[in-house]
Amino acid sequence: MSTLAKSVSRSSLAGARLALSTPASSICENVLAPVARRRISTLPGSQTSPLRPAICSPRSSARTFSTSPRLEKWGMFKTVQEAEARHKSGPFSFRAGALFVLTGVGLYSYFTYEKGRMERIRVTESHKGVGKARIGGEFTLTNQNGERITDKEARDGKFSLVYFGFTHCPDICPEELDKMAVMIDKVYEKRGKSLQPIFITCDPARDTPKVMKEYLNEFHPALVGLTGTYDEIKDVCKKYRVYFSTPRDLKEGMDYLVDHSIYFYLMDPDGNFVEALGRQHTAQQAADIISTHIGDWKGPLKKDA
Numbered sequence: 001m002s003t004l005a006k007s008v009s010r011s012s013l014a015g016a017r018l019a020l021s022t023p024a025s026s027i028c029e030n031v032l033a034p035v036a037r038r039r040i041s042t043l044p045g046s047q048t049s050p051l052r053p054a055i056c057s058p059r060s061s062a063r064t065f066s067t068s069p070r071l072e073k074w075g076m077f078k079t080v081q082e083a084e085a086r087h088k089s090g091p092f093s094f095r096a097g098a099l100f101v102l103t104g105v106g107l108y109s110y111f112t113y114e115k116g117r118m119e120r121i122r123v124t125e126s127h128k129g130v131g132k133a134r135i136g137g138e139f140t141l142t143n144q145n146g147e148r149i150t151d152k153e154a155r156d157g158k159f160s161l162v163y164f165g166f167t168h169c170p171d172i173c174p175e176e177l178d179k180m181a182v183m184i185d186k187v188y189e190k191r192g193k194s195l196q197p198i199f200i201t202c203d204p205a206r207d208t209p210k211v212m213k214e215y216l217n218e219f220h221p222a223l224v225g226l227t228g229t230y231d232e233i234k235d236v237c238k239k240y241r242v243y244f245s246t247p248r249d250l251k252e253g254m255d256y257l258v259d260h261s262i263y264f265y266l267m268d269p270d271g272n273f274v275e276a277l278g279r280q281h282t283a284q285q286a287a288d289i290i291s292t293h294i295g296d297w298k299g300p301l302k303k304d305a
Helices: 003-021 024-042 080-089 094-126 151-155 172-191 209-216 230-239 283-296
Strands: 140-143 148-150 159-165 195-201 224-227 264-267 273-277
Touching (some): 140 151, 140 230, 148 151, 151 159, 151 195, 159 172, 172 283, 195 209, 195 230, 209 224, 264 283, 273 283
Parallel strands (some): 159 195
Antiparallel strands (some): 140 224, 159 264
């Protein structure tokens, strides 16, 4: 073997040993990095920057893995499993469904109440005429204490429940006055003493203040009895659209019966007609209707303690 061949063989062997003893990263940096720098430097307008990552650098290819939850990616969920479970169930949950149902029930109840209230207001307004009420009106009569009072004084700043009858009535009036007493107590329990019951006689010839006072005390202490002359009673009955058959000229001791309308007339504190309650209403039903109208009232209302 020639001297040149031996020299080349020794050089190759030395290079191989050096390659085996040198780390791969050093080889990459020593061998490829100059080539890459030469290529970068040959690009027009390019400059070598220390911020550029070194090619084949172990740091550039390293990647850190972690099993800790990434809250910035999954938001309110701590784990991927929670996020996937929420994704499968969609935007609705049991809590959201319950809230939706409760909101719907609340809105339905509110609109139902408002609809009923507006209907009651419409009915009340329909009973009013231009300038005066179609049912009801001003009057001046004598109460069971012998005092002359007006309709405003009889109401005394409250709702009033007006009933027309007579003390010699054999059956209808006692039954209706018993019913009226129950209605008064039930309204008082719910709305306080904001209702004034009024009894107007259709038989002024026999129903004197003294007779009415004794008669009404048997039913309810809050009842106000009113009487007057035949013409005064006739005028009041006409204003309230009440029919009665009492004859005008009567002799003392003459026995007779009086036919009359059987209604309870609910009036507001201003003396306007609200609603008529008949025999088809039970005492509880009538009390509920009266209490509802009192609850709807927005003006001043007197309530005795």
